[in-house]
Amino acid sequence: MAGIGSGVWQSTACTVCATNCGLEVQVEDHRITKVRGDKRNPFSQGYTCSKGLTVAKLVDHEQRVTTPLKRMPDGAYAAISWPQAISEIAAKLGAVVAGHGAEAVSLLGGGGQGNHLDFVYAVGFLNLLGSRRHYNTLAQEFTQKYLVNGLMFGSEGIDYEENWDRSEVMLVLGSNPWMSHGPQRARTLIREIAGDPSRTMIVVDPRRHETAEKADIFLQIRPGTDLYFLLALLGVIVDEGLMDEKFVAEHTRGWAEARFIAALVTPAQAATLCDLAEEDIRKVARRFATAKSASIRVHLGICHARYMVENCYLATLLHIITGNMCTADGANIPVTLFTGAGLTAEDKPSEKPRTRIAGIPAIRGLLPPNALPEEILDAGEQSIRALIVEGCNPICSYADAAKMTEAFKKLDLLVVVDPAMTEAARLAHYVLPPPIGYEKWEAAIFARGFPEVYFHLRPPVLPAPAETRQECIIYYELAKAMGLDYRSHPAFAALEDAIDAGDPAPVLTLIKGLCTLFAMTRQPELLAAGTITAGGDPVEEVFQTLLDHPEGVLLCRVDPQRNWEQVRTPDHKAVLDPPLIMDLFRHLVVPEDTDFRKNARYPFILQTGERNDYNANTVHRDPTWRKKQHDSYLRMHQSLAAELGVADGEKVQLTTEYGRALVPAMVTDDIYPGNISMPHGYGLLWENKETGRLEPVGTNVQELIGAQYRDPLTAIPLHKYIPAKVAKAGG
Numbered sequence: 001m002a003g004i005g006s007g008v009w010q011s012t013a014c015t016v017c018a019t020n021c022g023l024e025v026q027v028e029d030h031r032i033t034k035v036r037g038d039k040r041n042p043f044s045q046g047y048t049c050s051k052g053l054t055v056a057k058l059v060d061h062e063q064r065v066t067t068p069l070k071r072m073p074d075g076a077y078a079a080i081s082w083p084q085a086i087s088e089i090a091a092k093l094g095a096v097v098a099g100h101g102a103e104a105v106s107l108l109g110g111g112g113q114g115n116h117l118d119f120v121y122a123v124g125f126l127n128l129l130g131s132r133r134h135y136n137t138l139a140q141e142f143t144q145k146y147l148v149n150g151l152m153f154g155s156e157g158i159d160y161e162e163n164w165d166r167s168e169v170m171l172v173l174g175s176n177p178w179m180s181h182g183p184q185r186a187r188t189l190i191r192e193i194a195g196d197p198s199r200t201m202i203v204v205d206p207r208r209h210e211t212a213e214k215a216d217i218f219l220q221i222r223p224g225t226d227l228y229f230l231l232a233l234l235g236v237i238v239d240e241g242l243m244d245e246k247f248v249a250e251h252t253r254g255w256a257e258a259r260f261i262a263a264l265v266t267p268a269q270a271a272t273l274c275d276l277a278e279e280d281i282r283k284v285a286r287r288f289a290t291a292k293s294a295s296i297r298v299h300l301g302i303c304h305a306r307y308m309v310e311n312c313y314l315a316t317l318l319h320i321i322t323g324n325m326c327t328a329d330g331a332n333i334p335v336t337l338f339t340g341a342g343l344t345a346e347d348k349p350s351e352k353p354r355t356r357i358a359g360i361p362a363i364r365g366l367l368p369p370n371a372l373p374e375e376i377l378d379a380g381e382q383s384i385r386a387l388i389v390e391g392c393n394p395i396c397s398y399a400d401a402a403k404m405t406e407a408f409k410k411l412d413l414l415v416v417v418d419p420a421m422t423e424a425a426r427l428a429h430y431v432l433p434p435p436i437g438y439e440k441w442e443a444a445i446f447a448r449g450f451p452e453v454y455f456h457l458r459p460p461v462l463p464a465p466a467e468t469r470q471e472c473i474i475y476y477e478l479a480k481a482m483g484l485d486y487r488s489h490p491a492f493a494a495l496e497d498a499i500d501a502g503d504p505a506p507v508l509t510l511i512k513g514l515c516t517l518f519a520m521t522r523q524p525e526l527l528a529a530g531t532i533t534a535g536g537d538p539v540e541e542v543f544q545t546l547l548d549h550p551e552g553v554l555l556c557r558v559d560p561q562r563n564w565e566q567v568r569t570p571d572h573k574a575v576l577d578p579p580l581i582m583d584l585f586r587h588l589v590v591p592e593d594t595d596f597r598k599n600a601r602y603p604f605i606l607q608t609g610e611r612n613d614y615n616a617n618t619v620h621r622d623p624t625w626r627k628k629q630h631d632s633y634l635r636m637h638q639s640l641a642a643e644l645g646v647a648d649g650e651k652v653q654l655t656t657e658y659g660r661a662l663v664p665a666m667v668t669d670d671i672y673p674g675n676i677s678m679p680h681g682y683g684l685l686w687e688n689k690e691t692g693r694l695e696p697v698g699t700n701v702q703e704l705i706g707a708q709y710r711d712p713l714t715a716i717p718l719h720k721y722i723p724a725k726v727a728k729a730g731g
Helices: 082-100 119-129 143-153 186-194 226-239 245-251 255-263 267-274 278-290 308-321 369-377 401-410 471-481 490-500 508-521 523-529 538-548 560-566 579-586 638-644
Strands: 010-013 022-028 031-037 069-071 077-079 105-109 169-173 200-205 217-220 294-298 386-390 413-417 430-432 452-455 553-557 604-610 634-637 651-656 660-668 675-679 684-687 694-697 722-728
Touching: 069 082, 082 105, 082 386, 082 413, 082 430, 082 471, 105 119, 105 369, 119 386, 119 471, 119 490, 143 308, 143 579, 169 278, 186 200, 200 278, 217 278, 226 255, 226 267, 226 278, 226 308, 245 308, 255 308, 255 579, 267 278, 294 308, 308 579, 369 401, 471 490, 490 508, 508 523, 508 538, 523 538, 523 553, 538 553, 634 638, 638 660, 638 722
Parallel strands: 105 386, 169 200, 169 294, 200 217, 386 413, 413 430, 604 675, 634 660
Antiparallel strands: 010 022, 022 031, 069 077, 069 430, 452 553, 604 722, 634 675, 651 660, 651 722, 684 694
């Protein structure tokens, strides 16, 4: 690997969030010393946020784990060899399977942020054991979208995206992309829309955040009332004849049966319920419906709030009835190296596994982490007894930290595969260290555009510590030690062949397999792009193209006019009347009053997960990466601060039904009165240099919400609608 340690600029990517912008780094003495945006990266084009410039601290910090660890009887951890770790874990897993069945073993995670090559091996190992108990971060965030897509488009593997580059109107719900950077080059795109008089950005949110400040239209909606706003938009579009009837007839079925939904809430009702002006609701509906193209950005503000399934359905329906689904300039179903290879084109026909206590079905093959504690604590003889945690930090990332901790302590075996000594690792029987994402070949599966098909295969830019092993090798060695039929799994068989051949990067056999399938299904597009030649070996040419472009590559373009072919219903039409969704709306009770301040016990609504320049997911452990905002805060409106007698920066006592915390107040005029907001990513344990003790830095928001406070269909927690009360500290 030429270039490692040489001080030259090397291409890689940011793994702090799912946007994975291209980066260039310089390395000296096995450390990243300089970071900048990679202008050669075809999708981020040199763009990066301030968080991406701090990735050196993901690699080099005092909580790195670089050798296998075993918890000793006194609770301390001792370094052990890999043969000992693999042998003991394999024996203990085998005992659990023999005594309680394969489904007593579960996987939590698999495929960390922007490091997805291990996912196939982690899930493959679980399946070789005979278990389907796979809990994943996506089921803590977005499975309501996958559920709706499965019902409407015929596959839960489908996920459509809004079109920031080309939509004339962009409606933003529950998202602050100026800070969260969801779309590629987010701030550049937001500026472009704001500066283009022919385009309109509409933001509907309880807070006038950074994106809202740049919007053409901002509606400050009452928290928890998005459903009524979307229903009113639908009603206006239908009542005023603004539907694209031809588009609906050509691409859908079931509208006649679903049409009743448009009459459930009038704009006048929605205005009262949402605390908005009726004319503003009508104005947004008309602008969206009459635009040449339009998209809706729906993110965690919707996906972690009340009526998340209904809202995701309505957003999809609004795209469809206005002729903005599967179009070049509207919402689209992107093609990636993974989906283009057919890996997620269809759902498995076998019966879905369900959580044993609540009966929540797997969605896209994933069970919800929020239901995991009860599956360990309450499921009796069928409880989960052994758990592998990989690529996630459940104590600080998933709801109900106390219940998750209690459950982990009850397990017969807890194995954490992580390059850092996380809060979960401190509860584990064994901690197995993989290289971090800059020390191994890696890639992310997320879509990067449409109709372009991009892919970024990242070579290591640093040497891995000698006693770390890539996840694929860990699972392969466990499968061998347990005597599983791992050769029956194509990924493991190819991996072993590469290992036997002395390949220094055997994980690339997975990429080679993807290239094989992609070349078979997308040959015309690859030929048109010049990625392959008429007389060459298409698989080798695609694979070599990835190797030749460590900065990322545009593989090909697909025909945007054929995007409906990605829909997996038999006739490639969207189903507008799924029985499950129709029942939700038939039984919907529209209240007369949504004023949460009338709740005498908990008169405020807490939203967790606020984004700013100095918070990130919990892979960023070392708190010194933050130049500002070192501590958590509780954002509140100045009128509420006056009511409580609280000054900016003064600590307040925040209380929910499930927990309490002392948090500094951030007093502003930009948030809906009575709505309070906190950032995520704080509360990680770090050594206090003065006391020598591990102490949380800031507040772990997962301590403020219970495992049962969740959506009934998906078990996704309601992080954005938590009844709370606030008092001046000591008052």
